[in-house]
Amino acid sequence: MRSAWRAELVKITTVRGQWIGAVLASLVIPLASFLVVATGGLRSGASSTSGAVTGSLVGLLAFGVWGAVITAGEYANGTMVLSLSTVPRRLVLVAAKLLAVATAAAAGAVVSTLVALVVVIGVRAPGAHGIGDPAPLVSVVAAVVVVAVLGASVGLITRSPSASLVVVALALLLPRAASGLLGGLEPWVVGATPDTVVQQIVGGAQLPASETYPAGTWAAALTTVAAVVAVAAGSALVFVRRDG
Numbered sequence: 001m002r003s004a005w006r007a008e009l010v011k012i013t014t015v016r017g018q019w020i021g022a023v024l025a026s027l028v029i030p031l032a033s034f035l036v037v038a039t040g041g042l043r044s045g046a047s048s049t050s051g052a053v054t055g056s057l058v059g060l061l062a063f064g065v066w067g068a069v070i071t072a073g074e075y076a077n078g079t080m081v082l083s084l085s086t087v088p089r090r091l092v093l094v095a096a097k098l099l100a101v102a103t104a105a106a107a108g109a110v111v112s113t114l115v116a117l118v119v120v121i122g123v124r125a126p127g128a129h130g131i132g133d134p135a136p137l138v139s140v141v142a143a144v145v146v147v148a149v150l151g152a153s154v155g156l157i158t159r160s161p162s163a164s165l166v167v168v169a170l171a172l173l174l175p176r177a178a179s180g181l182l183g184g185l186e187p188w189v190v191g192a193t194p195d196t197v198v199q200q201i202v203g204g205a206q207l208p209a210s211e212t213y214p215a216g217t218w219a220a221a222l223t224t225v226a227a228v229v230a231v232a233a234g235s236a237l238v239f240v241r242r243d244g
Contacts, residue, residue, distance in 0.1 A: 022066060025066045030055070048120045052116040059109075070155065098152055113141060117137065139201040146224060153232045
């Protein structure tokens with residue numbers, strides 16, 4: 001398992017398209033946060049820490065798409081055949097791929113959130129926003145890992161980069177876009193989306209009751225993780241049955 005994980009991690013860090021994608025995804029959150037703060041979009045009284053997560057939605061989308069392209073791209077490029085011949089145990093291969101994506105995403109997210117915080121502190125008006133407590137930024141890292149694994153799992157299921165991109169985008173954007181159609185389920189669905197969970201943990205946004213998970217913030221986080229674990233398990237099952 002460890003050797004397979006290392007091989008997948010080496011692939012991510014050496015294949016040009018994969019590591020460039022990770023770098024670009026890591027730049028999204030700092031850039032979005034810079035644009036929000038520089039244009040005066042950060043509300044009065046908000047901390048620099050909350051300003052650093054204003055770009056979390058687009059950042060999550062970027063990492064989710066990157067994760068999807070990592071796995072689905074192997075089918076499109078024909079390199080999955082080599083992976084299958086190298087690692088005969090299919091479950092080990094799936095676990096190694098998802099773990100490698102999670103590892104790279106975690107590293108990118110740590111750098112991304114720290115740079116975003118430094119950028120916000122640098123461009124804020126003097127004395128306008130305190131630093132706040134940076135500890136909740138860990139939630140951004142966790143959310144990025146979860147969404148990247150979701151993307152990689154979807155890529156394994158669809159085997160199509162374009163289809164995976166659409167599915168990941170819908171998973172992140174559709175709940176809030178179609179919230180009016182959910183009725184009483186709206187807080188249970190919208191409140192458990194990764195971006196909303198991050199906002200609840202960091203506390204930088206006053207969420208309406210319709211977007212606040214009724215069972216609490218940490219229950220929302222656990223719901224998100226459980227949903228992604230289910231998708232990952234489903235991708236492993238599909239992979240073993242279809243490619244085994």
